[in-house]
Each structure stands twice: as C-alpha cells, then as structure tokens.
Amino acid sequence: MGEKEYSMMDVASSVCTILNLPSPAQTEGNPIAEIVSSLDxxxxxxxxxxxxxxxxxxxLWRHKMPYLDSLHTNRSLILRSVMPSISPVNFATIVSGTDVEGHGILIRTGKFKCETLFDLVRNASRKSAGIGQDSYTGCELMGKNADICGCTREGSNYDIAAKIIEIVDVYEPDFLIAQFIQVDDSFHKCGPSSPSVVPILADMDTRMKELVEYLRPLGYGIIILSDHGQHxxxxxxxxxxxxxxxxxxxxDCLVPCTWI
Incomplete structure (x- = not known):
C-alpha cells in the first residue's frame, strides 16, 4: 500500500484535470499528481x-482479491474520507471537491448547493453517468444528477457491472461513477473482519478485472476507490x-485508491 495520504476532496480536481475541464468553483482539493500523470x-x-x-x-483481505492486489502493487495511495464518513457525504465530495459544508449533502436525496463534475461535463457538451442500486446513493444522488441514470433493481456486483457495460455500450459517457453496494451491505451484516465477507470481495475483484478489461480499450482512465471504510x-x-x-x-475514514 502506498504511504501517501490525500483527501477525498482531491478526487474531483484530479478528474477535471484528466478531462481537461476546470475544477468545480468551490473545490478545496488539488489534483493528485500521480493519478493525473498516469492518466494524462x-x-x-x-x-x-x-x-x-x-x-x-x-x-485484512487483499490476499483474497488478487486482481486489485496487482493494481495496488503498481499504483496505490490512501484517501481520507470527509466527515461524517457515510456514503451520501463522500460521494458528493468525490464529484464536488468540497465537504458537507460546501456541497450541502447529508442524505442521498439531498440537493447540491454547489457545482459538480456532472455540471462541468454537461457544460462542455459531454455526457456523464451515475450508476447504482435503486434507493442507494449511486442511483439516487449520482444517477439523478448525471445525464444518464443507471439504476438497477438488484445490487449485486454482477448487476452493477452489467449496468456499467450496458450504459457504456449505448451512451459512451465521458465520465461515470458507480457504487458497488454489495460490499458495504455484507460488512454491515457480518462485520468487515468476518470471513463471511470473503466471497463478496472475491466476486467484486472479478468484476473489477472484467470492467478494466472492458473499459480500458475504450479509452477510459479508471480510478478504483471507496467512499468510506467500516469497523x-x-x-x-x-x-x-x-x-x-x-x-x-x-x-472508517482511510480508504485505498488505485488507478489504471
């Protein structure tokens, strides 16, 4: 694992730099040089x-996720979630570059009070997509603020991966963000250190490999990170x-990040 630690607020400006867009007006973060230079x-x-x-x-479990482990061996850093360390807040931070005081989001159905990546992509006559299970943040907050809303009835890793492929096939969005909620749900149910979560993590690892192999030849830079941890x-x-x-x-606050 890389030793460098950055803020979740740095993600938005990193993505904007890669996409040759201005950063959100209110961003408090800075582009992460390692990510930007790799995906330039x-x-x-x-x-x-x-x-x-x-x-x-x-x-605890990276040895059960060989594909992600291989990515982290080459490119890896640590992100610190903003408080509170919950999904709506940190997904909002990922796309805005600011904390809850700046973006105003505490619940998945909240309204942004600031500029987001979705706005910047739209202003450049490009397309964005938000993907996740119905009634979760990926659908309710990301999908419904993006140009393309990719909501799924079920939330398995397979369902989310399939929806990503479907949307890319049809719409070819310039920016997409997707929530794999099955991991978090399994941690809540079993506890993150329980061996019972390993099959979900192994399956997620497989889906990440499939998605990278699908998206990378289409010209996507891929950033894999979490919104928060669990205890x-x-x-x-x-x-x-x-x-x-x-x-x-x-x-709860420190999360791994890799990119390809």
Whole structure:
C-alpha cells in the first residue's frame, strides 16, 4: 500500500484535470499528481467505488482479491474520507471537491448547493453517468444528477457491472461513477473482519478485472476507490448489524485508491 495520504476532496480536481475541464468553483482539493500523470491524455474517466472497503478491510483481505492486489502493487495511495464518513457525504465530495459544508449533502436525496463534475461535463457538451442500486446513493444522488441514470433493481456486483457495460455500450459517457453496494451491505451484516465477507470481495475483484478489461480499450482512465471504510461493532446494533461507519476512526475514514 502506498504511504501517501490525500483527501477525498482531491478526487474531483484530479478528474477535471484528466478531462481537461476546470475544477468545480468551490473545490478545496488539488489534483493528485500521480493519478493525473498516469492518466494524462485520456478523454474519459470511470470511478468504480466498492462501497465501504476501507484500508482496515483491505489490509485484512487483499490476499483474497488478487486482481486489485496487482493494481495496488503498481499504483496505490490512501484517501481520507470527509466527515461524517457515510456514503451520501463522500460521494458528493468525490464529484464536488468540497465537504458537507460546501456541497450541502447529508442524505442521498439531498440537493447540491454547489457545482459538480456532472455540471462541468454537461457544460462542455459531454455526457456523464451515475450508476447504482435503486434507493442507494449511486442511483439516487449520482444517477439523478448525471445525464444518464443507471439504476438497477438488484445490487449485486454482477448487476452493477452489467449496468456499467450496458450504459457504456449505448451512451459512451465521458465520465461515470458507480457504487458497488454489495460490499458495504455484507460488512454491515457480518462485520468487515468476518470471513463471511470473503466471497463478496472475491466476486467484486472479478468484476473489477472484467470492467478494466472492458473499459480500458475504450479509452477510459479508471480510478478504483471507496467512499468510506467500516469497523466491527463491539455489540450488535438494534438493526442486527455487526459492522458500522460514520466515525472519524481510521477504520472508517482511510480508504485505498488505485488507478489504471
């Protein structure tokens, strides 16, 4: 794992630099030189988000994800989520370059009070897509603010990957962001350190390999990161969850990032 740590607020300006777009007006981040230099010259960017897979979980289970492990061996850094470490807030940060005070998003159905990557892509007469399961952030916040909304009835890794391929085949968006919610759901149910999550992670690893092999020849630069991590709960929650997030702990806030 790379030792350099950056802010989640740095992602938006990195994507804008690759796409030759201005950064969002309110961004508090800066382009990440390692990512920008590697993906320089590409005209399209895909951000793939295995939701909830923080550095804590990555360190536990990376040996079960050989494809992602190979990517991280070559290119890897750490991102710090903004607070609170929950999906709507950090997905909003990824596309705006600012924190909750700047973008105004606390829930997946919230309204942005600032400029986003979706606006910048649209202003340049280009197309964006947001992809995820119905009633989750990828659909409700990303999809419904993008030009192309890719919502799925089911949220398995397979379903999200298939929707990405379908949308790229039909629309060829210049920017897309997709939420793989099955990872986060499994962590909540079992706890991120439970061996029960390994089949979901192994399947997600397979989907990432398939998507990279599909998207890269089409000219996409691909950034794989998470929005937040998770920690094991000391006591099962009233909802029956064994994993949780939202705190400022390293388990919840530090996430791995790789790109190709």
């Amino acid at each position: 010259g590409l005209r399209k960017v895909a951000i793939l988000v295995p939701d909830g897979m923080g550095l804590f979980t990555w360190d 094991d709960l000391p006591v099962i929650s009233p909802k029956g969850n064994k994993g949780g997030h939202g705190t400022d702990s390293p388990e």
